[in-house]
Amino acid sequence: MTRRQEILKAIDDFRAPSTSTVQLMNLLRDPEADTDKTVQQIQYQPDLTAQLLRFANSAAYGVAGSIRSVREAFVRLGTAKILEIVTMAFAHSKMQAVVEGYGLGRGDLWDHSIAVGITAEEIARALKIQAPDVTFTAAILHDIGKAVLGSFVAEKIAQIEKRLLEVGGAFDDEERESLGIDHAEVGAIILTKWELPAELVDTVRCHHRPGDGKIDQLMTDIVHVADALCLSGGFGTGRDGLRYRPSKSALLRLKINIHVLELAACEAAPRIAEVRTLFADAKKGR
Amino acid sequence: MKRTVGISEMIVSTNLDDVLITYSLGSCIGVTVYDPEAMVGGLIHCMLPLSKIDTEKARKMPCMFVDTGMPALLQEMFKKGAERRRLITKVAGGSELMDEKKIFKIGERNYAVLRKLLWKNNILIDAEHVGGQISRTMSLELATGRTTIKSKGREWEL
16 A cells, blocks of 8 residues: 555545534534424534533623523524534534644644634634635544554654754655645545535635635645644644744735734734633533 | 642742743743742743733733743732742744745744843843744742753753
8 A cells, every 4th residue: 555545545534524414514504493392403402502502601702691492593693603513513523533644732732623623713704704504624633644644754854854854845745745635635634524514615625725726725825824823823733833824815805914813812812812711611511 | 739820810928838830832932930939930922012902901901021021920920939030931832824925923022022122121031942843841840940842852951
């Protein structure tokens, strides 16, 4: 087996989300879906219901007054916020493990993922633009490829770091050089298998090279910049550190300047801290 | 006791058993200050250079910004008996992405604002490890005043 084939095999072995999670996420994305059915889907999952209510009653997501049922949460928060919470809960279950190779400790990958999700929203807000609907989900899942590629990176880390010093390329360049594939493409293959929307998959595939994006350029650019900002800010940064290249053209397309970046970081940071606390409480609560 | 300083936080301590530590300094700036005579030390982890971007946030979380966080740290140090002339000040962080266009210059700005602020306060930087494209962990041992940096599995004294 070639290295690439081995990696593809590992992708196959990476457990897909349960059918009910996929169904639920599809229902939440479908504007014509029957709310009763969606509410029921959530109520079948007690852990998820508990998590949703905790969020619905938090300062970060909550509205005034207490929310006691899933149905009430739908009415008060709206479907888009519910999808965000469900996505974070799902990511929390898939991205907790230590990721070797990238030197990510337990929970670090998830930390980085929620940071990028929230920062993507804040970048759109700072730019006063509307981000495409699935931007948050794409941002949360953008690095899922690292969860699979990590053990392969670990085997080659000496070679990768030697070349980083000598050639001076970005970390994802060296993944492709040493392994024939980078974590963005691995992520895209995983999410294609999970039957997530094509534009989301494309954004994940191109999050380090947004110029190659073929479907939703705006979403790809936002996720790219949010990722860069979080790597720079040290949110779940690993051994790959800040060895990535922000795309000049993405920054130009979005009309990003230092003020927008600092404003987004400043608004995102307390929200990230709160979401972390909410999930940490969830662990203690059990 | 190991005490973690989160992003936009600081700790000042006089407990000689304490080790103050902050993780994942990228473009953020970490500063340790230590007075070997008063045996008081502090560590701060600032994310952004200037508080004018959101003055409301700066009031609630002064340590988010260098220009409000550093004065808060110094004030707390003085309150606990430290004296300016005895302060040992060390700096880490201020990394950058591989950004030829220099749009993501948060690290550089953090460091520049810090230098200016310390200079105005007549405080010298005794040691520093800043810039580059790495993420750093910084810690301060209260009993000895030792500041250490850890990055990519390597650890050394600053």
